[in-house]
Amino acid sequence: MKVIEVENLTKRFGSFTAVDNISFSVERGEIFGFLGANGAGKTTAMKMLCGLLRPSGGRGIVSGFDINRESEKIKASIGYMSQKFALYEDLKVWENIRLYAGIYGVPEKEATERSHTLLEELGLEKERNSLVKSLPLGWRQKLAFSVSIFHKPTIVFLDEPTGGVDPVTRRQFWEMIYKAAGSGITVFVTTHYMDEAEYCNRVSIMVDGRIDALSSPASLKKEFEAESMDEVFRKLARKSKNGEL
Amino acid sequence: MRSFRIFVQKEFFHIMRDRWTTLILLVLPILMIILFGFGITTEIRNTKFAVYDPSGDYTTRGIVNKLESSEYFTLERYIDSEDEIERLFRRGETGFAIVFGDNRILLIADGTDPNTASVLTNYATALINSYLQESAVRQVGGGAATDVAGDPPVASATAAAHRTITPEIRLLYNPSLKSAYNIVPGIMGMILMLICAMMTSVSIAREKELGTMEVLLVSPMKPFLIILSKIVPYFTISVINYITILLLSVFVLKVPIAGSLILLSGLSLLFIFVSLLLGILISSVVDKQITALLISGMMLMMPAVFLSGLMFPIESMPEALQWLSHILPVKWFIIAVRSVMVKGLGISSILQEVSILIGMGIIILIISIKKFKYRLE
Numbered sequence: 001m002k003v004i005e006v007e008n009l010t011k012r013f014g015s016f017t018a019v020d021n022i023s024f025s026v027e028r029g030e031i032f033g034f035l036g037a038n039g040a041g042k043t044t045a046m047k048m049l050c051g052l053l054r055p056s057g058g059r060g061i062v063s064g065f066d067i068n069r070e071s072e073k074i075k076a077s078i079g080y081m082s083q084k085f086a087l088y089e090d091l092k093v094w095e096n097i098r099l100y101a102g103i104y105g106v107p108e109k110e111a112t113e114r115s116h117t118l119l120e121e122l123g124l125e126k127e128r129n130s131l132v133k134s135l136p137l138g139w140r141q142k143l144a145f146s147v148s149i150f151h152k153p154t155i156v157f158l159d160e161p162t163g164g165v166d167p168v169t170r171r172q173f174w175e176m177i178y179k180a181a182g183s184g185i186t187v188f189v190t191t192h193y194m195d196e197a198e199y200c201n202r203v204s205i206m207v208d209g210r211i212d213a214l215s216s217p218a219s220l221k222k223e224f225e226a227e228s229m230d231e232v233f234r235k236l237a238r239k240s241k242n243g244e245l
Numbered sequence: 246m247r248s249f250r251i252f253v254q255k256e257f258f259h260i261m262r263d264r265w266t267t268l269i270l271l272v273l274p275i276l277m278i279i280l281f282g283f284g285i286t287t288e289i290r291n292t293k294f295a296v297y298d299p300s301g302d303y304t305t306r307g308i309v310n311k312l313e314s315s316e317y318f319t320l321e322r323y324i325d326s327e328d329e330i331e332r333l334f335r336r337g338e339t340g341f342a343i344v345f346g347d348n349r350i351l352l353i354a355d356g357t358d359p360n361t362a363s364v365l366t367n368y369a370t371a372l373i374n375s376y377l378q379e380s381a382v383r384q385v386g387g388g389a390a391t392d393v394a395g396d397p398p399v400a401s402a403t404a405a406a407h408r409t410i411t412p413e414i415r416l417l418y419n420p421s422l423k424s425a426y427n428i429v430p431g432i433m434g435m436i437l438m439l440i441c442a443m444m445t446s447v448s449i450a451r452e453k454e455l456g457t458m459e460v461l462l463v464s465p466m467k468p469f470l471i472i473l474s475k476i477v478p479y480f481t482i483s484v485i486n487y488i489t490i491l492l493l494s495v496f497v498l499k500v501p502i503a504g505s506l507i508l509l510s511g512l513s514l515l516f517i518f519v520s521l522l523l524g525i526l527i528s529s530v531v532d533k534q535i536t537a538l539l540i541s542g543m544m545l546m547m548p549a550v551f552l553s554g555l556m557f558p559i560e561s562m563p564e565a566l567q568w569l570s571h572i573l574p575v576k577w578f579i580i581a582v583r584s585v586m587v588k589g590l591g592i593s594s595i596l597q598e599v600s601i602l603i604g605m606g607i608i609i610l611i612i613s614i615k616k617f618k619y620r621l622e
Binding site: 050051052072075076078080081082083084086087088089090091095098099100102103104105108131157 | 247248250251252255258259262263455456457459460461462463464465466
């Protein structure tokens with residue numbers, strides 16, 4: 001079953017075409033890596049999928065809703081975590097959880113129960129009443145991810161979720177992503193780390209607003225005769241006119 | 246509705262958990278009222294003065310007594326020569342001196358503070374004139390009692406005294422010339438503006454800067470509700486501050502509310518709304534807290550202090566600045582508050598100010614809605 005289906009999606013800002021006629025689809029439970037240099041258009045594309053930007057052209061269905069007409073319904077059925085902090089530092093751990101549960105309409109009783117399980121799983125039960133700013137960065141990121149899938153969305157969009165996090169925590173973070181994908185949540189992730197691209201089921205690479213490559217990491221490496229995803233990426237990005245390396 | 250409630254609560258947490266914000270919001274208004282109310286004052290009391298009086302006759306002593314018995318002046322001491330005056334001034338022992346000469350009275354004031362100097366000389370002149378007037382009348386009365394036949398010179402003095410027309414000054418609404426009457430409406434305008442416009446714009450800009458706004462916009466929560474829940478706490482705090490300022494000014498500064506309390510409150514609510522809209526407008530054009538702070542500080546607070554007539558009368562400003570002051574909502578608010586609170590006027594006399602404020606509110610609202618793209622670029 002496809003949860004994201006996009007055809008000829010285009011976004012123009014004035015005379016500049018940020019996203020140029022892209023088409024792809026993502027299966028349910030898939031971990032889909034969305035790669036590209038800065039300025040390649042991946043953030044713009046992602047915003048259109050999340051219902052934050054109206055496309056200039058093309059069609060798209062996200063978790064069964066039209067991105068042109070039903071952006072409000074899309075918002076309710078997806079989760080989102082950005083590279084910047086998704087959590088309020090001056091709120092306590094449980095207050096953050098309750099806030100997001102409230103925004104996404106998780107019933108109060110269910111939210112209380114689930115927040116207990118969540119904190120236990122993260123080993124944060126003792127920090128329930130601590131302010132988020134007192135937590136180490138890695139824990140914050142893990143908590144932010146858990147909060148972004150707290151309302152059991154069909155898709156979670158992660159915008160460079162592991163920026164600035166140490167390798168051990170990144171590893172743990174990806175374990176959480178696998179677990180979420182295992183429970184049926186589709187993971188749409190952008191990243192700058194090419195080793196992370198290897199963890200994805202499929203990867204798309206954007207260059208100058210177009211998707212230049214889309215396949216599993218293994219077949220991409222074969223296609224571009226490369227040792228690693230890093231090499232694939234560099235071979236593709238070299239063709240770019242306006243992206244930076 | 247539940248998400249709205251939790252959201253408002255979150256805003257209160259932001260405010261209460263930041264010590265400086267809490268301090269600014271709740272203590273600053275009290276501090277300002279007390280500082281401005283007691284500290285900045287155009288009243289002059291108990292100014293020390295020196296007297297050089299070589300003649301030491303009845304009239305000069307009478308004048309000195311008259312000055313000393315007023316609440317404005319206290320006699321420092323008599324001095325022996327005119328040269329001593331400058332020494333006294335330099336040492337800062339006194340800022341005012343009277344020199345009696347032949348047929349003239351010289352008033353010397355320290356002009357480094359021109360306002361005080363002119364107020365002092367005005368007071369002294371008025372007191373001296375009134376003394377001379379009184380003594381002329383007294384002489385006439387005395388003359389009439391002792392000399393029934395009448396003495397031509399005295400009679401002519403009587404005639405002169407009667408011919409001299411002295412203007413009598415009566416100040417309406419604020420008979421004792423208390424500066425608090427002028428300051429309370431100004432402070433009220435500044436505080437409400439500070440809290441509503443500045444704090445609201447900074448708090449919205451903060452979410453943009455931290456990136457949490459991005460997360461909120463991807464959520465199903467309506468942008469309108471996000472903004473509304475940002476406003477609620479600042480609105481509440483503004484109302485609390487409005488009440489605090491009123492209580493302080495009535496009970497501590499002894500400025501009575503001459504007009505209708507309901508009208509005054511209605512007026513303040515209107516101004517709170519206009520300021521909140523202004524705050525939203527600012528936040529819709531900036532992305533950083535510091536920019537929001539600078540814009541609201543430089544473009545709202547500074548002109549509010551200078552152009553609202555709080556400290557300097559608008560009438561004596563250059564025409565260009567006077568014209569500029571018209572576009573400040575706070576100016577109209579202060580004028581209206583003065584009319585209601587100090588002059589005790591009714592709604593009919595502040596119609597102009599009220600309609601200008603409503604008009605400004607509508608214009609700001611329209612611009613805000615047009616700019617209301619809390620979207621990510």
